[in-house]
Amino acid sequence: MADSAQAAPPPPPPPAPALEVRLEPGSEGVIRLVAVAPITLKLSLSPADVQQEGLKYKVKLRGTQKNLPKDATCRVLIKASSLGEVRDSELGAQPLQISGETCTLDLELDTFASGFFGKGTAHLSVIPDFPFAAPCDVPTPLEFNNPLDVTGANPGKVMLGKLLKLTPVFSDKFEKATLKLSVFHGGAIESGKIADSLAYSIFEWTEEDDDTKEWRVGCAHSGNDYLLTYLDTNKAEYSFDLRLEVIQESEGQEVSYVVWEKPKAVSFPKPKLTSFEIGSGRAIAKVENVDPDFGFPLELTLWQYGIHEFDPIVRTSMMNPISRPVLAEASSSEYFWQLLVPSVTMEKVQIFALLRIPKTLSGTDSYVPVSTVMDYDETKFRTFDDDQLWIEPPAKKGTKKSKQQKTPKDLATAIASQELKDTPTRAPHFGSISTGVRENNLLISIKLVGDSGYWKGAEPVFSLYDEACQTELVKLKTQPSAQNPRLHEALVSLEDPNLLGKKVSIRGQVTHPETHLWGELVAAPPAFSVAYEGVPRLSGLTMRTVELTDATSYMQVRCQTRHVPNGKKGSTLGFRLYEYFVGMSEPVLLSQIPFRYDVSKGAGGQCDSQGRLVARITDQDMVKKLLGQGKYKLEACVLDKEGKVLSSEVRPIFTEFGKSPRRIEGxxxxxxxxxxxxxxxxxxxxxxxxxxxxxxxxxxxxxxxxxxxxxxxxxxxxxxxxxxxxxxxxxxxxxxxxxxxxxxxxxxxxxxxxxxxxxxxxxxxxxxxxxxxxxxxxxxxxxxxxxxxxxxxxxxxxxxxxxxxxxxxxxxxxxxxxxxxxxxxxxxxxxxxxxx
Missing domain, CATH: 1.10.530 (Lysozyme)
Structure with a gap:
C-alpha cells in the first residue's frame, strides 16, 4: 500500500473579489461603513397564549433573538384564511420585550380589522424594524371561530325565478354589526366595478333583525310585481356576483369589511319559448329554463282576423284585438271563449293569440322585445312590431331611425301563435262594439282602429235602429273615453221604453268616405250593424268545491249576468240556498249562509251588463254540511224589488245538488x-x-x-x-x-x-x-x-x-x-x- 497513489488535494477557492470604493473625478463626499451583526428572531405561538375578549384577540408570542436593540419594534403581517377568502392586514410598530436572548411580543388583534370571520386560521409574520432583519414566520397558526355567513347565497347554476332563502349566521361577537349582501351583474367583481351604486339588490341583517330573506334569481320586487334584472339579448347564460360585508360602527362612522366575494355565485340559462298555440278554450305558452315554482308572467291577448269587404274589388285580411291584455303564467293560461264576440263585419273569422312581455317586467313605460327576455326559434313563430299592431303616422325625416333601418330585435316585438298562417294588415276600420251599463244607462263602446287624424276627417256617426234596421230610434252622442281616446262611448237611458227588454240594432258609418290617410286615398271603413237584445237575464249557474292546501275547502258559485243595470235604481243580485226535507213539497231557505262575494254587490247591483257574479261559501261547518248528507237547491236571482229590474222581470235560475233529502223526525x-x-x-x-x-x-x-x-x-x-x-x-x-x-x-x-x-x-x-x-x-x-x-x-x-x-x-x-x-x-x- 505504501506505493499507492495519493488523491490530489482540491484546488483552493478563488480569491474573493476585492471591495473597492471609488470617488469619480470631480466628486467629493464622505463614505462611512457600518458593520451590522447578523440579526435573528424566532417566535412561536402557544394556544395557551391566546385569549379572546369580545372583539379582541390578546396574543403573546415567545421566542429568542440575537443582536436586536432593547427598544426594537416590529411590524406584524396577518394572513387570515376562512370562508374561501384570504384577508391580509398589518399591525405597525409593535414593541418587542427583550431580556437577554429571550423575547416576547404582545399583540392585540381586532376581529374586524384582521378579518377573523367564520372558522379559519391566521398566519403571523413578524418583521423587525431593523436593517437587514429577516421576517420571522410564526410556525403555529392562530385559530379563530366567529360564525358569520349567509346560507343559501351560493347555489351555483339554477333556473330563472329560483327562490333562494337567505339566512344570516351571526356570532354573538357581532351583536352591534350589520351584515350586508350585495348582488351585482356578472363580471362586476372581475372588472373591479363593485361600487354600491352598481348593486341592483342589497340584503341587510342585524342581530335584532335576522329573519330569512327571499330572492327570486333574475328578479327584483317592484311593488307587487316582479321586475326582470337581466334583459340582455347577447347572453345564453346570465350570472350574478355576490359580495358579503360586515359593517361596524366606530366612533360615529360606519366601517365596512369584506367577508367574501364570489364571482358568478348564481347563474341561470336564458328562458326559451318552445311552443305557443291556442288549445281548448285557452292560449298556452310553454317556456323552458324557468323554475317550476316561479309563475313567469307574460301578457296574452286574443285577436281575430279574417276577410273584410270594403267593396266588390278590395278584399283584405284584417286583424283586431278582441280581449284586453291579461297577465298569465308562462306554463299555461286560460281565457274563456264565451266572452268573445267576433265582429259581424268580418267573414271567415279566425282567432289567434298574441304574446308580449309585460311592461312591469322591464320597469319601463314601453314594451321590450321578446328576444331581450327569452330565446325562441324565429322560424316557428310569427313576429309583429308596433308599426304592424298599431297604425301610426310615418316618422318624420331626421327625427328617428326609420323602421327599415331597425332590426326586428330593435323593435318591441310580439309573437303570434302558430294558428296565424298569413300576415293580416290593419287599416282604419270600426273595431269591437261592446255594451255595458253605467249609472242606469246603457253604455255603448265603439273602437275606432287606425289613425286619429283620419277619423277626425271621416266623422263617424252612430245610431240606434229598430230590429229591422228600418227606423232610427236614437241618434247617439259619443265622446272619447278618458282612458282610451280610440274608444268612443255613448250613453242611453235604460228607462227609455224603446230600449230595455227590446231588440234593437247599433249602427255606425263614416260621414266622409273620401277622407285621405297620410295624404293617400284609402278604402272607407264599411258601415256596421250590430244587434242588441237588452233582456235582463241570468244564465250559466255553476258551483264547485275548491280544496285548499291547508286541508280546508270552500264552495264557489257563479253565474253569468246580462243586461242587469246598476245605479240608484238598480237591484241587488245574489244567491239563495235551500234544503229539501222528506215529506215537504218545497225546500226550506237557509238564511244564515255566509256568502263571500268576489264581485261587489249592493244597492248598485252588478256593475256590468255582461259580467259574472261570483261568491264563495267559506264557513267550514257549512261546507261540510253541503258536502255531507242531504239535498240542496242553489238559486241565483235578483234579491230585492220582487225579482224585477226597472219593471222587467228577471227569472231566477237554480241547480240542485247533493244526495237524498234528510228525514226529520221528532x-x-x-x-x-x-x-x-x-x-x-x-x-x-x-x-x-x-x-x-x-x-x-x-x-x-x-x-x-x-x-x-x-x-x-x-x-x-x-x-x-x-x-x-x-x-x-x-x-x-x-x-x-x-x-x-x-x-x-x-x-x-x-x-x-x-x-x-x-x-x-x-x-x-x-x-x-x-x-x-x-x-x-x-x-x-x-x-x-x-x-x-x-x-x-x-x-x-x-x-x-x-x-x-x-x-x-x-x-x-x-x-x-x-x-x-x-x-x-x-x-x-x-x-x-x-x-x-
Whole structure:
C-alpha cells in the first residue's frame, strides 16, 4: 500500500473579489461603513397564549433573538384564511420585550380589522424594524371561530325565478354589526366595478333583525310585481356576483369589511319559448329554463282576423284585438271563449293569440322585445312590431331611425301563435262594439282602429235602429273615453221604453268616405250593424268545491249576468240556498249562509251588463254540511224589488245538488192542531235554528191564541199579525211588509218566522231555553240574560210596558223575563205531545 497513489488535494477557492470604493473625478463626499451583526428572531405561538375578549384577540408570542436593540419594534403581517377568502392586514410598530436572548411580543388583534370571520386560521409574520432583519414566520397558526355567513347565497347554476332563502349566521361577537349582501351583474367583481351604486339588490341583517330573506334569481320586487334584472339579448347564460360585508360602527362612522366575494355565485340559462298555440278554450305558452315554482308572467291577448269587404274589388285580411291584455303564467293560461264576440263585419273569422312581455317586467313605460327576455326559434313563430299592431303616422325625416333601418330585435316585438298562417294588415276600420251599463244607462263602446287624424276627417256617426234596421230610434252622442281616446262611448237611458227588454240594432258609418290617410286615398271603413237584445237575464249557474292546501275547502258559485243595470235604481243580485226535507213539497231557505262575494254587490247591483257574479261559501261547518248528507237547491236571482229590474222581470235560475233529502223526525206540543206540512216545516226550521220544536210551538200557540193562524191579529188590537205577531219594525229587513205577511198561508209564513229567528240568533246568540225563544219575539235584548232581567218598566219604557202590562205578575211596575215567559210556559204544559 505504501506505493499507492495519493488523491490530489482540491484546488483552493478563488480569491474573493476585492471591495473597492471609488470617488469619480470631480466628486467629493464622505463614505462611512457600518458593520451590522447578523440579526435573528424566532417566535412561536402557544394556544395557551391566546385569549379572546369580545372583539379582541390578546396574543403573546415567545421566542429568542440575537443582536436586536432593547427598544426594537416590529411590524406584524396577518394572513387570515376562512370562508374561501384570504384577508391580509398589518399591525405597525409593535414593541418587542427583550431580556437577554429571550423575547416576547404582545399583540392585540381586532376581529374586524384582521378579518377573523367564520372558522379559519391566521398566519403571523413578524418583521423587525431593523436593517437587514429577516421576517420571522410564526410556525403555529392562530385559530379563530366567529360564525358569520349567509346560507343559501351560493347555489351555483339554477333556473330563472329560483327562490333562494337567505339566512344570516351571526356570532354573538357581532351583536352591534350589520351584515350586508350585495348582488351585482356578472363580471362586476372581475372588472373591479363593485361600487354600491352598481348593486341592483342589497340584503341587510342585524342581530335584532335576522329573519330569512327571499330572492327570486333574475328578479327584483317592484311593488307587487316582479321586475326582470337581466334583459340582455347577447347572453345564453346570465350570472350574478355576490359580495358579503360586515359593517361596524366606530366612533360615529360606519366601517365596512369584506367577508367574501364570489364571482358568478348564481347563474341561470336564458328562458326559451318552445311552443305557443291556442288549445281548448285557452292560449298556452310553454317556456323552458324557468323554475317550476316561479309563475313567469307574460301578457296574452286574443285577436281575430279574417276577410273584410270594403267593396266588390278590395278584399283584405284584417286583424283586431278582441280581449284586453291579461297577465298569465308562462306554463299555461286560460281565457274563456264565451266572452268573445267576433265582429259581424268580418267573414271567415279566425282567432289567434298574441304574446308580449309585460311592461312591469322591464320597469319601463314601453314594451321590450321578446328576444331581450327569452330565446325562441324565429322560424316557428310569427313576429309583429308596433308599426304592424298599431297604425301610426310615418316618422318624420331626421327625427328617428326609420323602421327599415331597425332590426326586428330593435323593435318591441310580439309573437303570434302558430294558428296565424298569413300576415293580416290593419287599416282604419270600426273595431269591437261592446255594451255595458253605467249609472242606469246603457253604455255603448265603439273602437275606432287606425289613425286619429283620419277619423277626425271621416266623422263617424252612430245610431240606434229598430230590429229591422228600418227606423232610427236614437241618434247617439259619443265622446272619447278618458282612458282610451280610440274608444268612443255613448250613453242611453235604460228607462227609455224603446230600449230595455227590446231588440234593437247599433249602427255606425263614416260621414266622409273620401277622407285621405297620410295624404293617400284609402278604402272607407264599411258601415256596421250590430244587434242588441237588452233582456235582463241570468244564465250559466255553476258551483264547485275548491280544496285548499291547508286541508280546508270552500264552495264557489257563479253565474253569468246580462243586461242587469246598476245605479240608484238598480237591484241587488245574489244567491239563495235551500234544503229539501222528506215529506215537504218545497225546500226550506237557509238564511244564515255566509256568502263571500268576489264581485261587489249592493244597492248598485252588478256593475256590468255582461259580467259574472261570483261568491264563495267559506264557513267550514257549512261546507261540510253541503258536502255531507242531504239535498240542496242553489238559486241565483235578483234579491230585492220582487225579482224585477226597472219593471222587467228577471227569472231566477237554480241547480240542485247533493244526495237524498234528510228525514226529520221528532215531537212537538200542539202538533195535532196544525196540518202535516206545517209540522214538517216546524221540525225542519228548528233543526236548522238548533232550537227545540216544543219551544217554538208554545210561543206560536200563545201569540195566536192556539189558532196558529197567519192572519191572527194581536188580541189587544195592535197592528201585529201572524204566527209570532209580526210588527212593522220587526218585519224590517225580512223582505216583506206586515200586510204581505198576513195574507200568506201558514206554511209560507213559517219561512219568515225562520228568517226572523235566524237574524236574532246572528245578533244575540243561540236560543237555548224557552224563555230565550220567546224573548226573540217580544224582547230580543233579553236573549241570554237571567230570568230576573227586566224587559220593560213603567218608569223607563212606559209605551212598551203599557202594551205588555198584562204580563206583569203582581203589578210591580215592571216585567221580567220570567214574567213574560209564564203564559208561554202554560201553553207548553197544556199542549199534547205529537210524534212525527
Amino acid at each position: 215531537t212537538m206540543v200542539w202538533g195535532e192542531k196544525v196540518p202535516p206540512e206545517f209540522r214538517k216545516k216546524v221540525l225542519a226550521i228548528c233543526d236548522l235554528l238548533k232550537i227545540k220544536p216544543d219551544y217554538l210551538m208554545a210561543c206560536m200557540a200563545f201569540e195566536t191564541g192556539r189558532t196558529f193562524s197567519a192572519k191572527k191579529q194581536n188580541s189587544a188590537g195592535h197592528n201585529a199579525y201572524g204566527l209570532i205577531q209580526f210588527t212593522k219594525s220587526g218585519s224590517e229587513g225580512l223582505g216583506k211588509t206586515v200586510d204581505e205577511l198576513k195574507v200568506m198561508t201558514e206554511v209560507e209564513q213559517l219561512d219568515y218566522v225562520y228568517k226572523y229567528m235566524a237574524r236574532c240568533i246572528e245578533r244575540k246568540g243561540p236560543l237555548r231555553t224557552m224563555s230565550d225563544v220567546y224573548m226573540a219575539i217580544i224582547c230580543p235584548e233579553a236573549v241570554g240574560q237571567p230570568e230576573t232581567y227586566v224587559c220593560y218598566s213603567r218608569a223607563s219604557s212606559p209605551v212598551a210596558y203599557e202594551a205588555n202590562k198584562g204580563l206583569d205578575k203582581g203589578k210591580k211596575g215592571f216585567i221580567t223575563k220570567d214574567d213574560a215567559t209564564a203564559p208561554v210556559d202554560e201553553q207548553y204544559r197544556a199542549g199534547e205531545t205529537y210524534r212525527l
